[in-house]
Amino acid sequence: MIFAGIDIGSITAKAAFIKNDKLMATKVIPTGYNPITAGEKVFSALLEQTGIDPRDIRAIVATGYGRNSVKFANRAMTEIICHGKGAHFLDPRIRGIIDVGGQDSKAIALDRTGQVENFAMNDKCAAGTGRFLEVMAKALEVKLEDLGTISLGSRAPSKISSICTVFAESEVISMIAGQQKREDIIAGIHESTAARVAGLVTKVKLEAPIIMTGGVAKNQGMIKALENRLGIEILVGDYPQENGAIGAAVIASRIHLQKI
């Protein structure tokens, strides 16, 4: 039996299929302007990729900020629960999740059985999210995906003191004007973002093992900055971006089996 999860984030839309309790396939596309069409698009793209007939999909759960716009889903669930289920499904040892996505960051504590015990989210502010890194990459004329690699070469990270994205951007611009090294500025940006995220982690008292999910988990520099800040190893699985969609598919299967 095949089940689907669809995660509509602010920047990317993700889909995942699971079959007989095993992950089958995943897909990531840009969300674009319209979350409704993004849901349809990512779902059909994954159907095409796998050659599965939509009639064979038993249940669909939608998640992410656009969860309520996926009209063909059987149910909408928040990304907090889905990330919990996804992480537990992929690695049952996981007790803590740091999810940094496009417009929000979260810390999610799980119990031994994979149930969410507690969570904390960023307040009404983009600092400490993927959007913050995107703005900074633009100001530094660096590709978003290169931020991590470049920052690893830094020996003396710059100090970004503003916690506001807009103010931090002007701070970065003056650093560029002051000819500070690009790798140091980027490492400084990661440290400042990590400090914000670490606040959430301490708030909910995450226990190890901790996994990082969301698009930002692909940034090695951020992982390093967070590990330094928290003094703990942070794992990154094979599907950081798709974790929420995978969790949604797991929940879809449980709903179908009337276990929820």
Added chain:
Amino acid sequence: MTDTDKKKDKRKIRAAKKMREIMTTYYLDAMTARENNKKVAWITSGGPVEPLIAMDIIPVYPENHGAMIGASKMGEELCIKAEEMGYSQDLCSYARTDIACCKVNGGPMGGLPQPDMLICCNNICGTVLKWYEVQARHFNVPLFILDTPICHTDYSREVESYVRRQMDEYIIFLETAVDKKFDHDKMAEVGRLAFQGQKLWQKVLKTTTHKPSPMSAFDAFFFLALIVTLRGTQIAVDFYEELSLEMEERIQTDISIIPHEKYRLLWDNLPVWYQLKWLSQKFSDHNACLVADTYTSAWCSALKYIDENNFLDSMAQAYTRIHLNIGVDQMADQVLDMIRTYDVDGFVMHSNRSCKPYSFGQMDIMNIVRKKTGIPVVMLEADMVDPRSFSLSQTDTRIDAFMEIIKQKEWVR
């Protein structure tokens, strides 16, 4: 009328109409006080109102007015106005809207009646001191400040005598302000009525221990107005008598406030006045009823310190030991007690940008509650009146996730 409308109508609390009428009359009296040779005193929400009633002075509450401004969604413009006047966005939104209202005669009633005097008691916060000083300068009227030290652990003899003496000074202040001798017999009568009113208010709030609950915290936020503004009058006593009877009747006839109560929640801090309807619908959609809150119960939580037959002497303790003027451990104890009394499944905390004394210890209280009860707790960041500090989609996700956590307890893994 459709079936759904009929059901909805049955759920409506009848006393609400009466309460609106009483509040209208009260505000009309206050608005026409001058023509009727009556004096008006502005007073903070936690201030001792009974001596005013005994002296026939009409008490007016800028904070109650602030709540009306918030509920009428007029908060944003007035907050912006105050900021234009130079007040910081970090200042309490009740203070900002009140100060701005005086400048532009804004708000749902075009401003409050002008005060003849101001009574400021700092048992609810420190902001009121400067706020009332600003208003005393603006209106050029006398200001009485009642200083109630915070009781972090217990209530000492020194605090008692310090506050008790100020009660005498308060009476002298009022005698000078209205040029009339204080009537101690009348004060005793007002004290008894204040006690009875608070007893009845407590009785009304306790009816929600019944499952399903006959009313919710959203109703308590509304019905609170009388125990704040008309405490110490027969009107308040009669009204809460009637309201409590209606609640009993609802319990007998099995009328619940939300259609399918499955989960019971406790609310902490002031309401988000401009989002009451949305919040109440949101929780109701999850079959969750906010059965109690720490805010409205503050107007009966000091009952144990009141001596019905010697109100004046017990006032010092009753007004000093209120929910916002005690230590975090004691606040947490009150919360734990409510969790047990109302048998709730989750705790919703409003981290209120305006109200610092209410919001400051919330992280500690949250941790204590989680540790001692294991029930899920959610923190919603907002502000009681300024909608610029509220994000709908963020709050929406937090509530959904919180309810999913409560519900997942029922899932078979």
